Amino acid sequence: MFRTASARLTASLRPQITVRSYISKQTSHFPHKIPFRFITTTPIRYRPPTTDEASKATGAGQQRKPSFIAILAVASVGLSAYLVLVKSREGQKKAIEQKLESRTKPAFDKDKYTVVFVLGGPGSGKGTQCQNLVRDFGFVHLSAGDLLRAEQRRPGSEFGELINTYIKEGRIVPMEITIALLEKAMREDGGTRFLVDGFPRKMDQAVKFEETVCESKSVLYFECPEEVMLTRLLHRGETSGRVDDNIETIRKRFKTFVESSYPVVQYFEKKGKVKTVLCVDTPEKVYEKVKEIFKEIFKE
């Protein structure tokens, strides 16, 4: 990480040094002083050097080797910037942690707010079905992945690089960040019925969210064979522009799902909250089953 930050800094500084020294040489030596190679013993009429000759004489355009001191200076600037970023990121993470720790009850009362967790492997169709539920049941769709990607793109975000790294590696972003984003989105929306899509993906997230934000009413679980999810994700990857819709990251996401996320489904199963839908059929057929389940749970 440090290397990347300092390398980027070096890269961004290097052209400026070259351009600046080129300009200062241009103004101090040319045209008042004629470069040495244009002074000859035979008197000739002065002709201004061509751009090519001038640049050869001044050394502009040539690859300069940065001195050791310059490299050291750039590296230490890079390191300091990186340490400041880490300190402020850690500070912010700690502040969220403390805020959550200090709560004695969830921020949202489960009798006034309805939270349904929508779980399933990557590419099982969670997002697709959530859109149908928003249309027919007046739910607000909160995709944890979308919220993380938005935070990653937000200019000035302390977590942008960290989120990008976790997503690219198919790992689960530290829970404080995701929980804070979900809670903020719930507050800002002002609705009362939420589909929390793709979260919780790990036991610590499940426990912390229910303790501090809101207890879930139900869990919708999309069961899907890996080969089917793989085909869908590779197809989605052709247009999604997502850094994780590629074969290498997809394999890692499957592993993370089996090791960390499936235990969450089992945890809620023991509590009798899970409704499972097999989703190898067409989106329309899958939705028929989902709709029946929602009609049953939310009949009013």
Ligand SMILES: Nc1ncnc2c1ncn2[C@@H]1O[C@H](COP(=O)(O)OP(=O)(O)O)[C@@H](O)[C@H]1O
């Ligand atoms: N039942 C389905 N049959 C075929 N393709 C589907 C089905 N459901 C979703 N898809 C497609 O598969 C891809 C992954 O679906 P998506 O809803 O984004 O999954 P998830 O949110 O679980 O990652 C998308 O390109 C979507 O259009």
Ligand SMILES: O=c1ccn([C@@H]2O[C@H](COP(=O)(O)OP(=O)(O)O)[C@@H](O)[C@H]2O)c(=O)[nH]1
């Ligand atoms: O609570 C979450 C939800 C998502 N992610 C990250 O976001 C990626 C994409 O998740 P999303 O739900 O958008 O897509 P899916 O994997 O379900 O297709 C995951 O692989 C994780 O790296 C995370 O860290 N925590």
